[in-house]
Structure formats: C-alpha cells, structure tokens
Amino acid sequence: MPNPFKTRMQCIAFLGVCVAVGLSCAASIAVAEIFMPENAAGQQGVATFYWTFTPMAVVWTLLGIWAHACMPPRVCGPDDTESREGAGPLSKTVTH
Numbered sequence: 001m002p003n004p005f006k007t008r009m010q011c012i013a014f015l016g017v018c019v020a021v022g023l024s025c026a027a028s029i030a031v032a033e034i035f036m037p038e039n040a041a042g043q044q045g046v047a048t049f050y051w052t053f054t055p056m057a058v059v060w061t062l063l064g065i066w067a068h069a070c071m072p073p074r075v076c077g078p079d080d081t082e083s084r085e086g087a088g089p090l091s092k093t094v095t096h
Contacts, residue, residue, distance in 0.1 A: 003070050011071040018064030025057035 005011040033050035036042035 002033040
C-alpha cells in the first residue's frame with residue numbers, strides 16, 4: 001500500500017487530529033462521570049458514554065499509531081524546502 005502522506009506536515013496534522021479526538025473522547029467520559037445523576041438513568045447514560053467513546057478513542061489511537069509508522073522521513077539539508085516554507089533564501093555565511 002502506498003504511503004497516504006505526501007509530506008511530513010500532512011502526517012503531523014493528522015496526528016494532531018488523532019490526539020484531539022482521543023482527548024475529546026476521554027473528556028466526554030469524564031464529564032459523564034462527573035455530571036450524570038446518581039440514579040439508574042444516570043448510570044445508564046454513563047454506560048452509554050463508555051460504550052460510545054471508548055471504541056472511538058481506541059480506533060483513533062490506532063490510526064495515530066499507524067500514521068506515526070507511515071510518517072515520511074525528515075529531510076535535513078539545503079534542499080529542505082518543506083520545513084522552510086516562507087523562510088526566504090538560505091544564508092551563504094556561517095556564524096559560530
């Protein structure tokens with residue numbers, strides 16, 4: 001299967017989405033635990049949050065792991081144009 005990410009920045013952006021969705025799922029479960037009433041209906045609501053958001057968090061975590069494994073290698077050197085977008089030309093002088 002070909003790599004779906006053309007650039008490293010695409011992969012990093014997708015990893016950011018994976019982290020955001022995973023944290024949102026965890027926050028949703030925490031909010032349900034804190035704010036649902038302590039009765040049968042509230043406990044059923046909490047269980048529904050677990051049933052819904054736990055698989056979603058697992059899937060997005062696995063997608064993030066897969067994206068990290070598919071990340072294109074870092075390009076270092078004078079022809080590193082992706083990480084220097086908008087930075088202007090490289091300087092010819094070296095200062096130490």
